Amino acid sequence: MxxxxxxxxxxxxxxxxxxxxxxxxTGNWVAYEQQELLKPYxxxxxxxxxxxxxxxxxxxxxTVLAIIERMLDRxxxxxxxxxxxxxxxxxxxRECPNDRRAVDVLILPEGLALLQQxxxxxxxxxxxxxxxxxxxxxxxxxxxxLLRN
Numbered sequence: 001m002x003x004x005x006x007x008x009x010x011x012x013x014x015x016x017x018x019x020x021x022x023x024x025x026t027g028n029w030v031a032y033e034q035q036e037l038l039k040p041y042x043x044x045x046x047x048x049x050x051x052x053x054x055x056x057x058x059x060x061x062x063t064v065l066a067i068i069e070r071m072l073d074r075x076x077x078x079x080x081x082x083x084x085x086x087x088x089x090x091x092x093x094r095e096c097p098n099d100r101r102a103v104d105v106l107i108l109p110e111g112l113a114l115l116q117q118x119x120x121x122x123x124x125x126x127x128x129x130x131x132x133x134x135x136x137x138x139x140x141x142x143x144x145x146l147l148r149n
Contacts, residue, residue: 023147037125041114046076047085048118054091054107055115061104063096090114 003022004010012018034045043051053070054062068078082105085091090111096102129137 033125037121038118041118042088043114043118044081046071046073046081049073050078050081050085050105051090051107051111051115054105055112057107059106061094061096061106063102063104065102067105085111 003018003025004012006025007021012021031045034048038045038048049072050067053067064078064082067082068074068076071078082091082093082103086093090108092106092108094104094106096104132140
C-alpha cells in the first residue's frame with residue numbers, strides 16, 4: 001500500500017517530506033513486526049541483536065563496549081541487556097583476563113539454540129520480500145545507505 005493511502009493523506013509538502021514520512025513509517029512497521037515475532041520468545045529486538053552479534057564471534061568473547069559499537073540501536077543500555085540475557089541463561093558474563101575493569105560476554109549453547117529457532121522464524125518473515133526482484137532489493141539497500149550518508 002502506498003504511504004499516501006496508508007496514512008490517508010493525499011498531499012505532502014514535497015517529495016522529500018513524503019520520503020521522510022515513508023522511511024519513518026516503514027521503519028516503525030518493520031520494528032513492530034519484529035517485536036511481535038520475538039514476543040513469544042520473551043526477547044526484545046535489542047536482546048536479539050546482542051545474541052546475533054555474539055553468535056557472529058564464533059565462540060570468542062566480546063566486551064560490552066565492543067557489543068555497543070556493533071548494535072543497531074546504539075542508545076540501548078547494553079550492560080542491562082547483557083544482564084537480562086545472563087538471567088535467561090543465554091549468555092555468560094565474566095571478568096576479562098586481560099583487563100580486570102572490562103567484562104567479557106560469551107553466548108551459551110542455549111542462546112545459540114534459541115537463535116537457530118529464530119533463524120527459521122526470520123526466514124519465514126523475510127518471504128515478505130519475495131515479491132521484490134533481487135535488483136530492487138539491491139537498489140533499496142543502496143538508497144538507504146545513500147540516505148544515511
